[in-house]
Amino acid sequence: MLTELLRATRAHSLALASPLSDEDAQLQSMPDASPAKWHLAHTTWFFETLVLAPHLPDYCVFDERWPRLFNSYYESLGPRHARPQRGLLSRPSLTEVKAYRGHVDAALADLLAFAPEPARGLIELGCHHEQQHQELLLTDILHAFSCNPLLPAYDPSAPARAVAPEQAWLRHAGGIVDIGHDGDGFAFDNEGPRHQALVAPFEISNRLVTCGEYADFIASGGYREPLLWLSDGWAAVQAQGWQRPVYWQEDGSVFSLHGVQPLDPDAPVQQLSFYEACAFAEWAGARLPTEFEWEAACGLPGFANATDQAWQWTRSSYAPYPGFKPAAGAVGEYNGKFMVGQQVLRGGSLATPPGHARPSYRNFFPPAARWQFSGVRLAR
Amino acid sequence: MLTELLRATRAHSLALASPLSDEDAQLQSMPDASPAKWHLAHTTWFFETLVLAPHLPDYCVFDERWPRLFNSYYESLGPRHARPQRGLLSRPSLTEVKAYRGHVDAALADLLAFAPEPARGLIELGCHHEQQHQELLLTDILHAFSCNPLLPAYDPSAPARAVAPEQAWLRHAGGIVDIGHDGDGFAFDNEGPRHQALVAPFEISNRLVTCGEYADFIASGGYREPLLWLSDGWAAVQAQGWQRPVYWQEDGSVFSLHGVQPLDPDAPVQQLSFYEACAFAEWAGARLPTEFEWEAACGLPGFANATDQAWQWTRSSYAPYPGFKPAAGAVGEYNGKFMVGQQVLRGGSLATPPGHARPSYRNFFPPAARWQFSGVRLAR
């Protein structure tokens, strides 16, 4: 089953990159985003460095000059090519990166034939790590294409028309709830330790806020009324001239993976920053749920759009759970060191690979981030 | 009693400014800090705009051109002089600002003679607001003086030698605890609503981390070891070349309100950023308390340095309590709109005016802030 997870994960990355030309795969449109080619290589480097090098005897590194290029942020694993310059790596070519993937895949197959437990755990981690980058590959290419006046479509097929259920409030009685990952399946370190939290009674929306509802917010002057916004949010509105979600065009159409499309009023609004999510909630007379409320409520009957449309900003900042300790070694840098200055998002999106999301999953981004598949679920 | 609070508060501001020359009182050394003269005027503007204008019949504004100069951040109260340019207001002079204070004090006395309840509440708020600026006046002048190569002393008298109690861990059994302001006394809106939270058993230090302990952290290479730091913290260390607390001199002495003084190993370390506080805690094998832990523990026997030395960074980001709603009107901008991107500090400092601090008090600053009287209390 681990063999199958690995095979499927590695194949899916290549499938996601297949509509891209060599030139597309090299695009880096801002420091926070990475080229598709880099995602393909970095996920491979992760297996090579954290799995193969320590666990496969006689493993031969594909190219000794590459780890420096494809290490993302692991201080304990040596110097790194500067993040904003990932788009300058025309060499190695996409073809060479695919050869790198093949080399590592073959070695992983060798390792899996006899892999001891710690190696198996790391391979599983590598698969989930690669799934995260699969979503980023899509968010990043979408951003890159949005910077091209030709506005190319990643997927030129027509999108399906959305159907939003009637909005309704789901009630949760509050009380002591269990939070965090439970059971045998895979989870990231930041989803534990499982613990209890006390939650007051609350209501949460059955579905995400739609584009039509968000258009009403805009039409009513939402982007011009400072009292709806957090102070940092209003500063961003003014400094960057925000007037609508980042991929909404002036003419009312919306840029997406399917290119420019008419706004679909029933589709969940996407690519919102936390600031925009909060301002909308304020305008709507509601608020964002905390991440504990979200986790407690996500199993309620009628809870739609849990993981299939957009990540859902929560009112919780990203912080360690009680008793959290990063793992020893490089893997300990995976999640813990980012636990300040970011907000938690829960759920999953249309770009999240199948099987990747979980009720305890904690996604996180800075509050100004506007290039993710991120939307709003209201609470009150 | 409100009369006395008002009188004492207003007098204390002038007393704090009394060691400053007209030139000193105009210094603004960074956008986040304000001139002492501006603090004196802004706190007066607050009374004039929020108390006298709406509640004292026939009140005559001191100078119609000034509200624009001394409004801090209230979007609902009109345009404002740009914050980074407060130090460019040589006019009005300090003398004129003192006349402004006298004018408003006289009118407040008139109003107090008959003031109805809402006005009395706002006067009380104005006093506590002014107390906050009293602490800022000191933090800001200290920062300004630190930029002058002559390193002038705000208070040239010699500081008392600190005596730190033996470090000890105080144990809290955890469970459901009451959080937030209770009772009749004054509190800011962000201290409520009072509510319950669930806290796991924990230990907390009886006192703050001392300069001597922090010097050990530095000597052991704390500022050179990325794995001790949050990612944003390490980026700050590198981008800004942090090597020690901001007012520690290369020769081992420390700049303070008393000018340059020898490092006092028993004194609590001050002016730490949240990043430095976290890195120290990591190095010490401990962590920062959450704000709920702090509030639950601050009444434990042996809990020293609660409010008399330094604000204490907590691991909690600044967020609304369950059920929090900002007040209507301009006062609603006081606290709520800053509830993202900042960390909560608890306690109080040597610069906090007497009577200002409370166990439920929530101070907050961005994690990189290094000019406050901010230190560390460990938990585990």
Next chain:
Amino acid sequence: MLTELLRATRAHSLALASPLSDEDAQLQSMPDASPAKWHLAHTTWFFETLVLAPHLPDYCVFDERWPRLFNSYYESLGPRHARPQRGLLSRPSLTEVKAYRGHVDAALADLLAFAPEPARGLIELGCHHEQQHQELLLTDILHAFSCNPLLPAYDPSAPARAVAPEQAWLRHAGGIVDIGHDGDGFAFDNEGPRHQALVAPFEISNRLVTCGEYADFIASGGYREPLLWLSDGWAAVQAQGWQRPVYWQEDGSVFSLHGVQPLDPDAPVQQLSFYEACAFAEWAGARLPTEFEWEAACGLPGFANATDQAWQWTRSSYAPYPGFKPAAGAVGEYNGKFMVGQQVLRGGSLATPPGHARPSYRNFFPPAARWQFSGVRLAR
């Protein structure tokens, strides 16, 4: 006579500062400008460091910590307080700086009693240096006051109404002309060596461009037509939103040393950047003169506004004359090291101290500078 020059120069600086409060005298509104107090101290430091220390036996430096504060840009004279932070020097006070001036004046009087030639030459240089700072003191306080929404007047008296002569073209036959300082009087090093240059026949305007003429340029869309501008100029227009000269108000009035005044159509336009001067000339079907043309023409009959109104941008960049060699020692840093990236202005302004200007005088500023008394004389 040197004694008298010194006395008058030193007295004039104090007279210029006399309308300023202690607070005014500390204002620094941008890195390129300096506080009036700093000008008073720096010109004194110049005498102390370059004249008294080397030439007056047993001279005692006023305060050993101050040279670092008041050295402007002399690399050979040790470390300097950062230029953008001159406004943070509330200490020393204005009173102390005046005492510094008295101390140095007394020592200079002692020195003059017996001064040998090199010292006399340096004292003369110090006087002309101080005269330069007298003009800067005015340009800088004007800029600082322009940043205060109260728009204070340096000189509240009403300005005289200007009378512009009829515009006329003065013809110069061209040929080989002598350029650079000649004779016994004082000149800065950059005015020599005197040399010959070949100039084609040209015409030059008898007077400066007036505010009325410049208003026509604006009214005809001058700030919206890119083809009138140099590329760098148009970039500045767009990046900084230029729509009119920097002290012209939206309502048509003009901020000046006399505070806000109605636009005087006959007065020469002031505070233009080189970019604005060039765009105006292009619009007017003319061009700016070269510095050689200006120097050759300034003695022509009818050549008005030579030195009494505004410095006149030339089409010449600031470069060394053939055979120019900086003086040995610190004085060599005076002019030569700035000979790139700036444009030469010729003439003199209403803020230039009497006796300071000369036909061979070379003033220079970066092309984007907009806070000098700088205008336009056309050529063709």
Next chain:
Amino acid sequence: MLTELLRATRAHSLALASPLSDEDAQLQSMPDASPAKWHLAHTTWFFETLVLAPHLPDYCVFDERWPRLFNSYYESLGPRHARPQRGLLSRPSLTEVKAYRGHVDAALADLLAFAPEPARGLIELGCHHEQQHQELLLTDILHAFSCNPLLPAYDPSAPARAVAPEQAWLRHAGGIVDIGHDGDGFAFDNEGPRHQALVAPFEISNRLVTCGEYADFIASGGYREPLLWLSDGWAAVQAQGWQRPVYWQEDGSVFSLHGVQPLDPDAPVQQLSFYEACAFAEWAGARLPTEFEWEAACGLPGFANATDQAWQWTRSSYAPYPGFKPAAGAVGEYNGKFMVGQQVLRGGSLATPPGHARPSYRNFFPPAARWQFSGVRLAR
């Protein structure tokens, strides 16, 4: 002959791009540089927009959305894709751009069959314009490759070993000299009008400064001695940490179009900024020639390295010649609007296409530019 010039020029661009992969051809490593693909397309757009559209009846634009992508800086030709984002144009692909070239080449052939004079002149301009971009294609790809830690070689063949002639001073008697383009051949507008200038007697070096000589400058502390530098140059040294020419490696090797190679002491030093050129000259007890001196001297016997090695910084800023008027229409934006803030370079480089350089040729770059084939010839 125009037909042949056009054919050869168009073919040479493709030949220069032939060692580049699709990914290489898209690299943009800084705002001042452009991708090779963009150079190929922009030069084609120039022909399409300025030649074919106005002069070839029924010419059909290749793609109506492209002119916006490939207009460089012509304000009169409509809105443009932002210069720093040229590297984000993965679409159109390199293949499509080559098809664009074919389409335009075919139309130009049609036009040449009957082209009237003005069209022929524009075609000739288009060829020389494209030659300029051929050099930029090389400078830009060299910069881009320098940002890749793998340091790829554009041309992996080994460079020829340089042989520098013995240094000698060539004497020019000075006097009135003729400056600017003369005769029937092609020249850019900025090379005229031809005019006379007066030059004092001078000496000029027979050859360029070598890497060996420049290494001596470094070894003697040239990058640490402020008094050798112009003020702006020293600021750049400090702000950007300059310690050697930009492509010189810490280990003494040099990155070039041939990849990393040992320093060749006889080869002319390259990629110097004007600031470095001036500092070297100061250290060597010499100076840079003016552009008039250069032009007057370049025909002297023994004047080596005129156009075959490196452009030669002059002490002249880029300004219009007497009587210069930009051409009417879009072509008038070609040169004139850049005539401020830049220094003139004379000569030509190893990257200059054959036949492109002339004695009257005026190249120009900002004084901090360090990515051109720019070196030093001394004068005195």
